[in-house]
Amino acid sequence: MEDTFLFVVLTLDAMLRVATPLILCAMAGLFSERSGIVDISLEGKMLVAAFTSATVAALTGSPWLALFAGVSMATMMSLIHGFACITHNGNQVVSGVAINIIASGLTAVLGNAWFHRGGQTPSLPSEARFMPIELPFAEAAGSIPIIGTIYKEMISGHNGLVYVAIAMVLITWWVIYRTRFGLRLRAVGENPQAVDTAGISVAWLRYRAVLICGLLTGIAGTYLAIAQNASFVRDMTAGQGYIALAALIFGKWKPWHALGACLMFGLLDAVAIRMQGVSVQLIGEMPVQLIQTMPYILTVVLLAGFIGKAIAPKAIGIPYVKER
Amino acid sequence: MKFLLKVVAVGAMLLTTFGASAAEFKPAVVFDMGGKFDKSFNQSVFAGVEKFRKETGIKYREFEVTNETQREQALRKMAQRGHSPIIGVGFAQAPAIKDIATEYPDLKFAIIDSVVDLPNVQSYIFKEQEGSYLVGVLAAMASKTGKVGYIGGMDIPMIRAFGCGYEQGARMANPNIEVIHNMTGSTPSAWNDPGRGSELSKGQFDRGVDVIYAAAGGTGVGVYQAAKDSGKLAIGVDSNQNHLHPGTMLTSMLKRVDVAAYNTFKSAMDGTWKAGIYNLGLKEDGVGWALDEHNRALITPAMEAKVEQIRADIIAGKIAVHDYRTDNKCPK
Numbered sequence: 290m291e292d293t294f295l296f297v298v299l300t301l302d303a304m305l306r307v308a309t310p311l312i313l314c315a316m317a318g319l320f321s322e323r324s325g326i327v328d329i330s331l332e333g334k335m336l337v338a339a340f341t342s343a344t345v346a347a348l349t350g351s352p353w354l355a356l357f358a359g360v361s362m363a364t365m366m367s368l369i370h371g372f373a374c375i376t377h378n379g380n381q382v383v384s385g386v387a388i389n390i391i392a393s394g395l396t397a398v399l400g401n402a403w404f405h406r407g408g409q410t411p412s413l414p415s416e417a418r419f420m421p422i423e424l425p426f427a428e429a430a431g432s433i434p435i436i437g438t439i440y441k442e443m444i445s446g447h448n449g450l451v452y453v454a455i456a457m458v459l460i461t462w463w464v465i466y467r468t469r470f471g472l473r474l475r476a477v478g479e480n481p482q483a484v485d486t487a488g489i490s491v492a493w494l495r496y497r498a499v500l501i502c503g504l505l506t507g508i509a510g511t512y513l514a515i516a517q518n519a520s521f522v523r524d525m526t527a528g529q530g531y532i533a534l535a536a537l538i539f540g541k542w543k544p545w546h547a548l549g550a551c552l553m554f555g556l557l558d559a560v561a562i563r564m565q566g567v568s569v570q571l572i573g574e575m576p577v578q579l580i581q582t583m584p585y586i587l588t589v590v591l592l593a594g595f596i597g598k599a600i601a602p603k604a605i606g607i608p609y610v611k612e613r
Numbered sequence: 614m615k616f617l618l619k620v621v622a623v624g625a626m627l628l629t630t631f632g633a634s635a636a637e638f639k640p641a642v643v644f645d646m647g648g649k650f651d652k653s654f655n656q657s658v659f660a661g662v663e664k665f666r667k668e669t670g671i672k673y674r675e676f677e678v679t680n681e682t683q684r685e686q687a688l689r690k691m692a693q694r695g696h697s698p699i700i701g702v703g704f705a706q707a708p709a710i711k712d713i714a715t716e717y718p719d720l721k722f723a724i725i726d727s728v729v730d731l732p733n734v735q736s737y738i739f740k741e742q743e744g745s746y747l748v749g750v751l752a753a754m755a756s757k758t759g760k761v762g763y764i765g766g767m768d769i770p771m772i773r774a775f776g777c778g779y780e781q782g783a784r785m786a787n788p789n790i791e792v793i794h795n796m797t798g799s800t801p802s803a804w805n806d807p808g809r810g811s812e813l814s815k816g817q818f819d820r821g822v823d824v825i826y827a828a829a830g831g832t833g834v835g836v837y838q839a840a841k842d843s844g845k846l847a848i849g850v851d852s853n854q855n856h857l858h859p860g861t862m863l864t865s866m867l868k869r870v871d872v873a874a875y876n877t878f879k880s881a882m883d884g885t886w887k888a889g890i891y892n893l894g895l896k897e898d899g900v901g902w903a904l905d906e907h908n909r910a911l912i913t914p915a916m917e918a919k920v921e922q923i924r925a926d927i928i929a930g931k932i933a934v935h936d937y938r939t940d941n942k943c944p945k
Contacts, residue, residue: 296819299819303812303815303816303819306812306815307812405650406650407648407649407650407651407677408648408650409650409834412834412838412857415842513808517808517811518807518808518811518835518838519838520807520834522805522807522831522834523648523679523805524805525807525808527802527806527808527809558812559812559816562795562809562812562813562816563816563819563820565794565795565796565813577768577796577798577799578768578799581798581799
């Protein structure tokens with residue numbers, strides 16, 4: 290019983306670690322898509338941020354400078370996306386794909402040219418990374434049954450960016466639903482003409498949305514490169530940007546729902562990792578391949594039966610033109 | 614018109630001379646997914662061909678496969694350009710090597726980690742189970758919890774053979790040991806996923822494991838990092854990876870693909886190249902374990918003596934290490 294409980298808590302602990310980049314990316318996508326800009330370039334921006342932060346951390350040894358650099362580069366990519374889609378009314382999907390391809394190629398080429406390690410950056414020492422933080426009283430609380438164990442094993446001992454990600458969901462909810470900016474942002478994604486008629490600049494609103502999107506993907510990428518891992522590896526995002534996008538749609542473009550979807554993906558991944566090689570009663574040892582497809586099978590099942598219709602912001606993907 | 618003909622004739626002559634000089638000695642190598650700097654398997658081959666280049670001054674052409682469809686294209690391009698010998702790195706290149714070696718019977722090919730039975734192909738395979746057996750012994754002796762872990766890359770019989778040899782060795786050193794096996798994935802991206810490697814390791818540490826052996830290419834980087842962060846021990850693979858994190862790298866299972874690659878180039882240059890299947894084990898020094906200044910402090914004299922004894926026993930045939938690939942089973 291004790292063991293099972295600890296197993297569950299440790300799995301949830303792993304869930305938080307795995308879900309962090311997904312949560313950050315999903316919130317990033319939420320800002321962008323709620324304003325009417327489709328963003329499939331989450332993946333690319335995250336990759337650029339991961340590379341930049343790993344590079345800066347390797348050169349300067351400071352995780353804070355690295356975070357700043359990662360966020361700046363991701364924001365710049367965001368601005369390129371915005372420039373193509375908002376200023377020039379370009380196709381948002383095409384621009385997003387282009388950014389993904391640029392990111393994948395550029396990071397590998399620059400990494401190879403600068404470090405001569407096939408696109409990898411040098412391994413970072415602990416000082417140059419975001420390391421786990423022990424929350425106060427974690428050690429002492431560990432002796433209290435159940436609550437203490439949960440506090441010590443699951444809540445304490447993550448690196449700072451994990452807590453940032455959770456806080457970001459709350460902030461996103463507050464900004465989107467409780468501020469004037471949020472109201473306008475939602476409006477511009479549903480009916481930009483109305484916003485324009487009210488005398489508010491559609492372009493400026495959307496630019497602010499993609500800037501926030503860049504900021505959040507920058508944090509996500511930094512987390513991957515210098516908190517979860519200790520170096521950049523070619524294509525290290527491994528499709529997580531797309532999973533985050535799926536979680537966003539899964540969560541009907543709402544912060545708490547999206548958080549739930551991200552945590553679900555994280556949990557399934559964490560369970561899949563721990564289920565490997567363990568014999569299950571009646572079934573026996575499950576094959577690796579089956580375990581690894583589980584998250585995706587479940588996604589299809591949930592989407593088909595339980596989630597209901599996901600309704601996208603009405604003006605999503607349509608460039609805003611004042612007059613036809 | 615005559616002038617034109619002359620030009621054409623001269624041009625043709627020039628071309629033939631170029632062709633002749635180009636046919637001298639042009640070795641090539643095609644690395645596999647993971648890339649030549651994976652700090653492991655591909656990098657070991659890279660070290661081998663680099664050694665050849667430094668010694669002889671002969672340049673080789675190389676290609677890094679980043680996508681499954683590129684393997685055959687890359688090998689074909691090398692063959693069209695008249696490169697010989699061409700080394701295909703990794704089992705996944707075997708089908709492509711087979712096709713292209715049939716089409717270009719005059720060129721020499723080599724395949725590492727698989728067998729292609731053609732008169733112009735050298736096949737290098739290794740008895741990974743024997744080397745893994747040795748590091749398994751070390752892992753069991755170093756473990757304080759009585760639990761050791763194994764993390765493989767892509768789920769294929771060869772990678773299972775690593776884990777199986779490791780488990781046999783661990784059991785031999787400590788019959789009560791518990792060995793936990795994990796595979797990173799079932800697609801080639803499993804060779805280059807350090808994030809997942811790190812997560813898998815943390816999962817094993819949570820279950821009480823304190824020594825992990827990773828045979829997973831670039832994914833291993835994440836495993837070794839996680840071991841360092843948690844203060845646990847890890848065992849490297851293919852290349853000597855002890856230097857990555859001195860103090861937490863217990864040892865490395867060496868697979869001398871560098872020697873295989875070097876010998877292919879060298880023998881082809883000297884004219885002693887021979888096609889056939891080379892199955893390299895402890896006896897041929899094709900596999901082994903690494904002891905250097907980075908892990909000296911972790912290996913006690915008792916461990917060293919025991920593992921050397923077992924090594925001698927395997928070479929003498931007193932200990933038979935089961936190969937997973939023969940029956941797709943691992944004896945318990």
